[in-house]
Amino acid sequence: MRLLSRLGGLPVVVGVLTAISALQLALITIGNITDYDTNYAFVQHVFAMDTTFKSPHLMWRAITSPGLVTAAYVLIIIWEGLAAIALIAAVVAWIRGSALAARLSSLGWLMEAMLFGGGFIAIGGEYFQMWQSSKWNGLTAALQNVIIASVGLILTHLAASRRERARDLEVDHGRAA
Numbered sequence: 001m002r003l004l005s006r007l008g009g010l011p012v013v014v015g016v017l018t019a020i021s022a023l024q025l026a027l028i029t030i031g032n033i034t035d036y037d038t039n040y041a042f043v044q045h046v047f048a049m050d051t052t053f054k055s056p057h058l059m060w061r062a063i064t065s066p067g068l069v070t071a072a073y074v075l076i077i078i079w080e081g082l083a084a085i086a087l088i089a090a091v092v093a094w095i096r097g098s099a100l101a102a103r104l105s106s107l108g109w110l111m112e113a114m115l116f117g118g119g120f121i122a123i124g125g126e127y128f129q130m131w132q133s134s135k136w137n138g139l140t141a142a143l144q145n146v147i148i149a150s151v152g153l154i155l156t157h158l159a160a161s162r163r164e165r166a167r168d169l170e171v172d173h174g175r176a177a
Helices: 002-007 010-034 037-046 066-096 101-127 139-172
Strands: none
Touching: 002 010, 010 037, 010 066, 010 139, 037 066, 066 101, 101 139
16 A cells, blocks of 8 residues: 555656656657658748738748758757756656656756747747648647646646655754754
8 A cells, every 4th residue: 555655646746747748758859850841841831921911010020041940940859859858867867766856857847848838839929920820830739838848847846845845844843963
């Protein structure tokens, strides 16, 4: 029974969610590398704003330079890969029971939230008006990633908060040296 209660504990939950997120981001990164052209086209059309309402007041924002689009796409892939590496390292740390596990999970999920929230929702969705496109609108997928990362961040910091409170209680009761 003790094993079952441990398996349902917050550290195990965060560790498993970290593993799921690590797998997802690793697969996204691998997919963007092995099927480069599909997602390159997505970035290209979002930057070009060629499937938006084409308001003359906003089209000055469009970027059609292949070099800039390629640079942005490569940076996205690198960022996704680094976030996946942080989360994979976190999984290893959770398995080993390392105190570094929560920080690595937090780093990976923060990177995911920054990319999908800041990059895709804010910059892609609003600056490049991606929400106007019926074909190249990635806002729903981006929001899913932001939600996953946010839940992970909340649980990670909830677990850290619980550990800090327990440590404070030990100090208050004179148990810590």
